[in-house]
Amino acid sequence: MSKQPHQRGRPREDGWILASLKSAAVRTDEYFTLLWRSLRATFSRPFYVDDLFQQMDTVGVASLWIVILTGLFTGMVLALQSAVEMERFGATIYIGRLVGATTVRELGPVLTALMVTGRAGSGMAAQLGSMEVTEQVDALETMGVNPIRRLVVPRLLAGVIMMPILTVITDLVSIVGGLLIAVVKLDLSATLYLRSVWATLQQTGFIFRYIPIDFVQGLVKPVAFGGIMALTACYYGLRTRGGTEGVGRSATKAVVTSSVLILATDYFLTQVLITLLVE
Amino acid sequence: MTDDGNGAGERDEPMVRAENVTLSLGGRRVLDGVSFELTRGESLAILGASGSGKTTLLRLVLALAEPDEGEIWVAGYPLSRCSFEDILKLRRDIGMVFQGSALFDSMSVLENVAFPLREYTDLPDPEIRERVHETLRIVDLDPDQVEHQLPAELSGGMQKRVAIARAIAPRPDMLLFDEPTGGLDPITTRTINELIVKLREELGVSAIVVTHDIRSALHTADRVALLHEGRLVFVGTPAEMKESKDDYVQEFLGEALFT
Numbered sequence: 001m002s003k004q005p006h007q008r009g010r011p012r013e014d015g016w017i018l019a020s021l022k023s024a025a026v027r028t029d030e031y032f033t034l035l036w037r038s039l040r041a042t043f044s045r046p047f048y049v050d051d052l053f054q055q056m057d058t059v060g061v062a063s064l065w066i067v068i069l070t071g072l073f074t075g076m077v078l079a080l081q082s083a084v085e086m087e088r089f090g091a092t093i094y095i096g097r098l099v100g101a102t103t104v105r106e107l108g109p110v111l112t113a114l115m116v117t118g119r120a121g122s123g124m125a126a127q128l129g130s131m132e133v134t135e136q137v138d139a140l141e142t143m144g145v146n147p148i149r150r151l152v153v154p155r156l157l158a159g160v161i162m163m164p165i166l167t168v169i170t171d172l173v174s175i176v177g178g179l180l181i182a183v184v185k186l187d188l189s190a191t192l193y194l195r196s197v198w199a200t201l202q203q204t205g206f207i208f209r210y211i212p213i214d215f216v217q218g219l220v221k222p223v224a225f226g227g228i229m230a231l232t233a234c235y236y237g238l239r240t241r242g243g244t245e246g247v248g249r250s251a252t253k254a255v256v257t258s259s260v261l262i263l264a265t266d267y268f269l270t271q272v273l274i275t276l277l278v279e
Numbered sequence: 280m281t282d283d284g285n286g287a288g289e290r291d292e293p294m295v296r297a298e299n300v301t302l303s304l305g306g307r308r309v310l311d312g313v314s315f316e317l318t319r320g321e322s323l324a325i326l327g328a329s330g331s332g333k334t335t336l337l338r339l340v341l342a343l344a345e346p347d348e349g350e351i352w353v354a355g356y357p358l359s360r361c362s363f364e365d366i367l368k369l370r371r372d373i374g375m376v377f378q379g380s381a382l383f384d385s386m387s388v389l390e391n392v393a394f395p396l397r398e399y400t401d402l403p404d405p406e407i408r409e410r411v412h413e414t415l416r417i418v419d420l421d422p423d424q425v426e427h428q429l430p431a432e433l434s435g436g437m438q439k440r441v442a443i444a445r446a447i448a449p450r451p452d453m454l455l456f457d458e459p460t461g462g463l464d465p466i467t468t469r470t471i472n473e474l475i476v477k478l479r480e481e482l483g484v485s486a487i488v489v490t491h492d493i494r495s496a497l498h499t500a501d502r503v504a505l506l507h508e509g510r511l512v513f514v515g516t517p518a519e520m521k522e523s524k525d526d527y528v529q530e531f532l533g534e535a536l537f538t
Contacts, residue, residue, distance in 0.1 A: 134379055135377045138377065139377060141341075142370050144370050144399065145398055
């Protein structure tokens with residue numbers, strides 16, 4: 001009898017942990033099921049080309065200014081910060097190397113992905129969420145339209161196509177930002193700076209003879225990040241419940257989860273790419 | 280459509296047959312052994328208080344949800360044995376008018392009503408536009424005035440008419456209405472009810488009207504079913520309903536007619 005409270009308490013505790021694990025497993029399963037269904041729908045008819053272009057416009061063109069500003073100031077601040085340290089050793093000519101390497105390998109893909117997630121991912125989740133709570137998604141289904149094909153696939157493709165393009169723009173603008181600081185504040189010659197950028201890009205080698213491995217790394221990542229951003233936004237958008245409040249919650253969850261997934265994927269992807277391409 | 284030899288798709292089959300349908304959501308039994316039939320050309324009103332499972336029943340007929348037990352046949356096809364593709368095809372013969380109209384808010388009235396036509400047919404644009412205009416006139420809207428407007432620019436009653444136009448544009452065999460007069464003022468409610476009756480007379484479709492408005496039900500339906508706590512407590516004609524001795528039926532009638 002004296003053991004009873006203890007025995008009563010334990011199952012409740014176990015129950016709580018089990019329930020959390022179970023719900024996490026269910027959500028992971030739902031997420032990958034959505035991915036699988038989207039991939040299947042991507043490669044079968046009908047295709048909604050107009051919706052794809054519209055989403056590419058929303059994700060890509062509309063995010064242009066935000067990634068240009070991000071790239072510019074990141075490049076400028078990288079050059080400025082490194083100049084402080086490097087001037088002490090008279091090594092300011094290596095600023096191009098530092099800006100080039102950090103931008104193309106890491107900061108370009110990751111910052112672009114995070115900025116686009118904040119801008120387009122939240123919008124996607126909110127739009128699909130409000131369609132869900134106002135029964136527009138049900139309406140699509142009742143009119144014989146597969147919502148995954150019509151709503152998720154164009155967004156997923158738009159993310160996968162536009163994120164690398166935006167990343168290249170961020171990279172270029174960031175290098176130009178570094179160039180501005182190098183020339184205006186540090187009196188370096190533009191040629192020297194750009195040579196230094198190029199030197200670091202070819203340092204890790206080439207594939208197909210002309211394409212720097214750093215550049216490939218920097219382009220594989222945004223494809224994955226674009227997919228994660230769009231899929232996560234669609235996932236939370238389509239499971240929105242609870243009216244307008246639910247729409248807000250979905251948008252927040254989509255941005256937070258996408259951002260964490262992007263940063264985690266960045267680490268693992270970097271490890272894989274280094275193993276495959278560099279070693 | 281797969282034919283499993285279950286008498287599927289015959290013209291003399293009832294439009295909808297539900298047998299012993301049971302469904303629990305979030306641990307609560309929403310529907311409990313519900314059985315009913317809707318013959319072709321007939322109109323059935325499903326009445327009940329809020330949360331009595333009415334909308335869920337429509338979702339089951341559309342295969343937007345699956346029952347835990349029981350079976351639903353639509354046009355003779357057992358939904359539990361239909362593939363996803365079959366269900367998409369079945370839904371094409373059903374027009375659904377959602378409670379909140381569920382118009383696509385990024386599309387104009389013209390695009391909304393044209394949506395099912397573009398999905399189901401290969402009609403060229405001019406013919407689709409012609410069909411949309413014709414359909415808008417059926418629901419008493421002036422096509423030239425509303426076709427380029429966005430749903431948000433229309434009043435609740437007009438949105439409902441556009442939603443009805445979108446549902447009837449592909450000329451379905453059956454119309455489902457989820458609270459067609461919910462949230463509308465008494466005059467608009469009356470005109471929407473008259474529109475439902477007119478549609479049934481002009482298009483000859485079967486209809487299920489889910490409502491908590493007893494006047495709408497008695498006005499638009501051949502038969503009335505009353506849901507209470509997930510169970511069908513009454514199915515019969517409006518006249519039979521008024522004469523029913525069932526306590527809940529009388530309570531519902533009394534509450535509804537005198538408030």
